[in-house]
Amino acid sequence: MTDAYDLSITRLIDAPVETVWRGWTEHLADWFCPRPWTTEIVELDLRAGGRCALILRGPDAEENALEGVYLEVTPYCRIVSTDAFTAGWVPQTPFMTRLDEFFEEHGKTRYTATARHWTAEARDSHAAMGFETGWNAAADQLEEVVRRL
Template identity: 40%
Template sequence: MHELSVTRFIDAPPEKVWDVMVNRMEEWWCPKPWRAEFDRLERRPGGVSNCTMYGPDGEVHSHPGTVLAWDEGHRFASTDAIVGDLEPAGPFMIGIWSIEPEGSGTRYTASARHWKEEDSKRHEEMGFTEGWGACADQLKALCEAA
């Protein structure tokens, strides 16, 4: 397994972090000035997910996938290896977003697991640490806002 991850301590209770994570996804899911729109997200294992990201210069990237895990209040995971009605796709990664209580707040971790080392390296070269880190910072700011 080839994994990349980012983590942040969020000074907010896990219940609040989970609520923001799953109910305000479009506000933190991709680094600004990009924006994300989920036109479908079935919150259950086997559910369909489709997110489209829009860039500041007119870029449009569709990200279809399948929800692999939805553990309410704890974590969710999805993959781009299966899309639509159980259609195989060129697998790139499994994404896992999780939270755990930590002291007076919450530990947030986002991970990307890849089948091949070259895919993991390519993802890192695409700016994984900066991009997913920016998303984590956006989530943190939303959760810590009064």
């Protein structure tokens, strides 16, 4: 079911789910944001309630700190995170909930990444920021990582 406030990308990656999962979970800094931006992992506690803290850095010294928690981590299947809380379930102004899903499809992996927003305005703002281009570029980089594994 597609939520009215979702933005989503999907692709078929030519690798088993276990390999794509490893690429996502073990090599996040290598693919998470489009080059020339880089990702610094502050903390990546991949469990329900675990902290996710990243700093995205741009080529002109831009910085975007991301802070949230994991709501669900089902190995080889699904990772759900949100910026609506920080560690310890401390509420903060939310922007989205992120769903990353991994489905086996004839020996390959159907990978879907979804940004679920609270409002149409937040969804539209994210789209205007370059969601489709940026998240597809990150997925391309994830595929590059997977090919190396």
